[in-house]
Amino acid sequence: MATKWLNRLEILLTFSLIISCLGALALLFSTVMMAFVGANGIGVPLHVYDVPVAGIAAPDATITNVTAEVQVRPQGSAPLVALLYLLLWVPGGATTLLALFTVVRAVRRARSGDRALFSAITAAHLRRLGWILIIGSLATGVLGTVSESILTSILLAKDYPFYLQMGDALMGVVTGMAVLGVSEIVRRGVMLLEEVEATV
Numbered sequence: 001m002a003t004k005w006l007n008r009l010e011i012l013l014t015f016s017l018i019i020s021c022l023g024a025l026a027l028l029f030s031t032v033m034m035a036f037v038g039a040n041g042i043g044v045p046l047h048v049y050d051v052p053v054a055g056i057a058a059p060d061a062t063i064t065n066v067t068a069e070v071q072v073r074p075q076g077s078a079p080l081v082a083l084l085y086l087l088l089w090v091p092g093g094a095t096t097l098l099a100l101f102t103v104v105r106a107v108r109r110a111r112s113g114d115r116a117l118f119s120a121i122t123a124a125h126l127r128r129l130g131w132i133l134i135i136g137s138l139a140t141g142v143l144g145t146v147s148e149s150i151l152t153s154i155l156l157a158k159d160y161p162f163y164l165q166m167g168d169a170l171m172g173v174v175t176g177m178a179v180l181g182v183s184e185i186v187r188r189g190v191m192l193l194e195e196v197e198a199t200v
Contacts, residue, residue, distance in 0.1 A: 010111065016100060020093075020097055035082030038077055047069055048067070081155065084147040091139040092144070103129065126183030130178075130183060132176070134173050134180075137168070137175075141168070
């Protein structure tokens with residue numbers, strides 16, 4: 001039963017990896033088109049922080065914080081905008097693809113049996129996944145914030161304050177640290193198991 005469950009999980013993760021790769025390629029093609037031909041149907045997502053909200057709130061409520069996302073489409077070819085847009089989505093996309101690829105490899109090995117699941121190789125996969133999430137999340141947060149700030153000054157008529165958008169990045173870092181902790185538990189468990197087997 002466990003093997004069937006792992007087989008289905010591997011199929012699902014592999015399918016997700018393939019779909020993610022196709023989506024990344026499509027987004028890359030659109031970015032190249034934006035740089036040399038023009039943004040045909042694709043817009044650059046930007047955040048706007050001072051949206052008019054008069055009349056939206058109920059009489060006994062007050063709106064204190066407003067954030068809206070707008071899709072801005074540059075006219076004609078825009079190499080600089082395309083480059084900044086590339087920095088906006090590539091770090092997160094690469095992190096997702098690498099994380100999925102690492103998980104697929106770990107699950108594929110786990111299908112061999114319990115001993116393959118709790119092994120030094122599995123601990124190495126988990127350690128790699130943790131560092132991918134930590135480094136990728138930090139790169140996504142920093143590069144995304146900087147590139148969006150520059151894109152805002154280029155594509156919007158009004159300049160907006162610089163906001164460090166690290167909420168999702170912090171969640172990725174915390175998740176990566178948790179995965180590193182699990183990898184260390186697996187590694188030490190494997191060491192203890194090998195010591196017990198050596199004494200038997």
